Amino acid sequence: MRAVYEKLIKNITENGAYKASIINVSDIPFEPDLRKACESNQCGNYGKSWTCPPDVGDIYELIERAKKYKYALVYQTVSLLEDSYDFEGMQAGLKHHDVITDQIAKSANQEIKTPILQLSAGGCRICDICAKKNDKPCRYPDKALASLEAYGIFVAKMAEKAGMKYINGVGTVTYFGALLFN
Protein backbone atom coordinates (compact mmCIF):
# COMPACT_ATOMS: atom_id res chain seq x y z
CA MET A 1 0.00 0.00 0.00
CA ARG A 2 2.83 2.41 0.81
CA ALA A 3 4.00 2.12 -2.80
CA VAL A 4 0.69 3.66 -3.90
CA TYR A 5 1.42 6.70 -1.76
CA GLU A 6 5.01 6.96 -2.93
CA LYS A 7 3.62 7.03 -6.48
CA LEU A 8 1.13 9.69 -5.40
CA ILE A 9 3.96 11.82 -3.98
CA LYS A 10 5.85 11.51 -7.27
CA ASN A 11 2.73 12.49 -9.24
CA ILE A 12 1.83 15.53 -7.17
CA THR A 13 5.36 16.88 -6.93
CA GLU A 14 5.74 16.50 -10.69
CA ASN A 15 2.42 18.26 -11.19
CA GLY A 16 2.87 21.31 -9.00
CA ALA A 17 3.10 20.47 -5.29
CA TYR A 18 6.26 22.01 -3.86
CA LYS A 19 6.99 19.16 -1.45
CA ALA A 20 5.25 16.06 -0.13
CA SER A 21 6.20 13.38 2.35
CA ILE A 22 4.71 10.70 4.59
CA ILE A 23 4.87 10.97 8.38
CA ASN A 24 3.29 9.06 11.26
CA VAL A 25 0.05 10.55 12.57
CA SER A 26 1.47 9.93 16.06
CA ASP A 27 4.07 12.60 15.22
CA ILE A 28 1.45 15.22 14.35
CA PRO A 29 0.93 17.79 17.12
CA PHE A 30 -2.80 18.29 17.84
CA GLU A 31 -3.83 21.39 19.74
CA PRO A 32 -7.50 21.70 20.77
CA ASP A 33 -7.00 25.38 21.64
CA LEU A 34 -6.51 26.18 17.95
CA ARG A 35 -10.30 26.12 17.80
CA LYS A 36 -10.24 29.48 19.61
CA ALA A 37 -8.61 31.06 16.56
CA CYS A 38 -11.58 29.89 14.47
CA GLU A 39 -13.99 31.22 17.07
CA SER A 40 -12.44 34.67 16.73
CA ASN A 41 -13.80 34.52 13.15
CA GLN A 42 -11.06 36.56 11.50
CA CYS A 43 -11.73 34.77 8.19
CA GLY A 44 -15.51 35.36 8.42
CA ASN A 45 -16.29 31.66 7.87
CA TYR A 46 -17.24 30.75 11.42
CA GLY A 47 -20.75 29.26 11.24
CA LYS A 48 -20.82 29.83 7.46
CA SER A 49 -19.48 26.50 6.18
CA TRP A 50 -20.33 22.88 6.96
CA THR A 51 -16.62 22.10 7.27
CA CYS A 52 -15.74 25.03 9.54
CA PRO A 53 -16.43 25.34 13.26
CA PRO A 54 -18.79 24.95 14.92
CA ASP A 55 -20.56 22.78 12.28
CA VAL A 56 -17.49 20.67 11.43
CA GLY A 57 -17.84 19.01 14.85
CA ASP A 58 -16.43 18.82 18.34
CA ILE A 59 -12.67 19.38 18.33
CA TYR A 60 -11.94 16.42 20.61
CA GLU A 61 -14.03 14.05 18.50
CA LEU A 62 -12.29 15.26 15.33
CA ILE A 63 -8.86 14.77 16.87
CA GLU A 64 -9.84 11.24 17.88
CA ARG A 65 -11.10 10.59 14.35
CA ALA A 66 -7.79 11.79 12.86
CA LYS A 67 -5.78 9.70 15.32
CA LYS A 68 -7.47 6.52 14.07
CA TYR A 69 -5.20 6.79 11.01
CA LYS A 70 -1.58 5.67 11.09
CA TYR A 71 0.06 7.76 8.35
CA ALA A 72 -0.29 11.20 6.81
CA LEU A 73 0.80 12.19 3.33
CA VAL A 74 1.63 15.85 3.98
CA TYR A 75 1.93 18.19 1.01
CA GLN A 76 2.54 21.88 0.48
CA THR A 77 2.12 24.27 -2.41
CA VAL A 78 4.07 27.49 -2.78
CA SER A 79 2.89 30.38 -4.98
CA LEU A 80 4.46 33.73 -5.80
CA LEU A 81 3.06 37.04 -4.53
CA GLU A 82 3.78 40.54 -5.80
CA ASP A 83 3.98 41.76 -2.18
CA SER A 84 2.60 40.82 1.24
CA TYR A 85 -0.72 42.59 0.44
CA ASP A 86 -1.25 40.68 -2.81
CA PHE A 87 -4.71 39.31 -1.99
CA GLU A 88 -5.32 38.20 -5.60
CA GLY A 89 -2.02 36.31 -5.56
CA MET A 90 -3.08 34.57 -2.35
CA GLN A 91 -6.40 33.58 -3.94
CA ALA A 92 -4.57 32.30 -7.03
CA GLY A 93 -2.29 30.33 -4.70
CA LEU A 94 -5.32 28.79 -3.03
CA LYS A 95 -6.77 27.81 -6.42
CA HIS A 96 -3.47 26.16 -7.32
CA HIS A 97 -3.54 24.36 -3.97
CA ASP A 98 -7.12 23.20 -4.64
CA VAL A 99 -6.06 21.74 -8.01
CA ILE A 100 -3.36 19.68 -6.30
CA THR A 101 -5.79 18.65 -3.55
CA ASP A 102 -8.31 17.57 -6.18
CA GLN A 103 -5.65 15.50 -7.98
CA ILE A 104 -4.86 13.74 -4.72
CA ALA A 105 -8.55 13.10 -4.02
CA LYS A 106 -9.07 11.61 -7.50
CA SER A 107 -5.98 9.40 -7.25
CA ALA A 108 -7.00 8.30 -3.78
CA ASN A 109 -10.51 7.42 -5.01
CA GLN A 110 -9.08 5.36 -7.87
CA GLU A 111 -6.27 3.56 -6.10
CA ILE A 112 -7.08 3.36 -2.42
CA LYS A 113 -9.87 1.14 -1.23
CA THR A 114 -9.44 1.67 2.52
CA PRO A 115 -10.93 4.69 4.35
CA ILE A 116 -8.94 7.93 4.17
CA LEU A 117 -9.31 11.41 5.60
CA GLN A 118 -8.27 14.35 3.46
CA LEU A 119 -7.73 17.76 5.03
CA SER A 120 -6.67 20.96 3.32
CA ALA A 121 -6.15 24.68 3.85
CA GLY A 122 -9.00 26.94 4.99
CA GLY A 123 -12.67 26.07 4.69
CA CYS A 124 -14.26 23.98 1.95
CA ARG A 125 -14.23 25.71 -1.46
CA ILE A 126 -15.97 23.04 -3.54
CA CYS A 127 -19.06 25.23 -4.02
CA ASP A 128 -18.84 28.94 -4.76
CA ILE A 129 -21.24 29.53 -1.86
CA CYS A 130 -21.46 26.90 0.87
CA ALA A 131 -25.00 25.54 1.32
CA LYS A 132 -24.63 26.29 5.04
CA LYS A 133 -25.05 29.98 4.27
CA ASN A 134 -28.60 29.19 3.14
CA ASP A 135 -29.19 26.60 5.86
CA LYS A 136 -29.31 23.80 3.27
CA PRO A 137 -27.58 20.40 3.59
CA CYS A 138 -24.05 20.00 2.20
CA ARG A 139 -24.27 19.41 -1.56
CA TYR A 140 -21.25 17.09 -1.75
CA PRO A 141 -20.71 15.45 1.64
CA ASP A 142 -18.36 12.87 0.06
CA LYS A 143 -16.10 15.59 -1.30
CA ALA A 144 -16.40 18.33 1.34
CA LEU A 145 -13.00 19.24 2.79
CA ALA A 146 -12.25 20.46 6.29
CA SER A 147 -9.04 22.26 7.15
CA LEU A 148 -6.08 20.85 9.05
CA GLU A 149 -6.74 23.49 11.72
CA ALA A 150 -10.40 22.46 12.09
CA TYR A 151 -9.03 19.08 13.23
CA GLY A 152 -6.73 20.80 15.71
CA ILE A 153 -3.54 20.18 13.73
CA PHE A 154 -0.72 22.59 14.56
CA VAL A 155 0.38 23.05 10.96
CA ALA A 156 3.71 24.79 11.60
CA LYS A 157 4.86 21.93 13.83
CA MET A 158 3.50 19.31 11.42
CA ALA A 159 5.53 20.98 8.65
CA GLU A 160 8.67 20.64 10.74
CA LYS A 161 7.96 16.94 11.28
CA ALA A 162 7.48 16.54 7.54
CA GLY A 163 10.80 18.25 6.79
CA MET A 164 9.13 21.29 5.25
CA LYS A 165 9.33 25.02 5.88
CA TYR A 166 6.10 26.59 7.09
CA ILE A 167 6.98 29.81 5.24
CA ASN A 168 9.03 29.75 2.05
CA GLY A 169 10.43 33.26 1.81
CA VAL A 170 9.40 36.82 1.05
CA GLY A 171 7.04 37.12 -1.90
CA THR A 172 5.52 33.67 -1.52
CA VAL A 173 2.49 32.08 0.08
CA THR A 174 2.50 28.47 1.29
CA TYR A 175 -0.52 26.23 1.83
CA PHE A 176 -0.64 22.76 3.35
CA GLY A 177 -2.83 19.70 3.07
CA ALA A 178 -2.70 16.12 4.32
CA LEU A 179 -4.19 12.77 3.38
CA LEU A 180 -4.52 10.45 6.38
CA PHE A 181 -4.52 6.71 5.74
CA ASN A 182 -3.70 3.31 7.24
Ligand code: SF4
Ligand atom coordinates in the same frame (compact mmCIF):
# COMPACT_ATOMS: atom_id res chain seq x y z
S1 SF4 B 1 -19.26 20.76 -0.55
FE1 SF4 B 1 -20.26 22.74 -0.84
S2 SF4 B 1 -21.97 22.69 0.62
FE2 SF4 B 1 -20.55 21.06 1.25
S3 SF4 B 1 -19.18 22.00 2.77
FE3 SF4 B 1 -18.18 22.21 0.76
S4 SF4 B 1 -18.79 24.23 0.02
FE4 SF4 B 1 -20.23 23.66 1.68
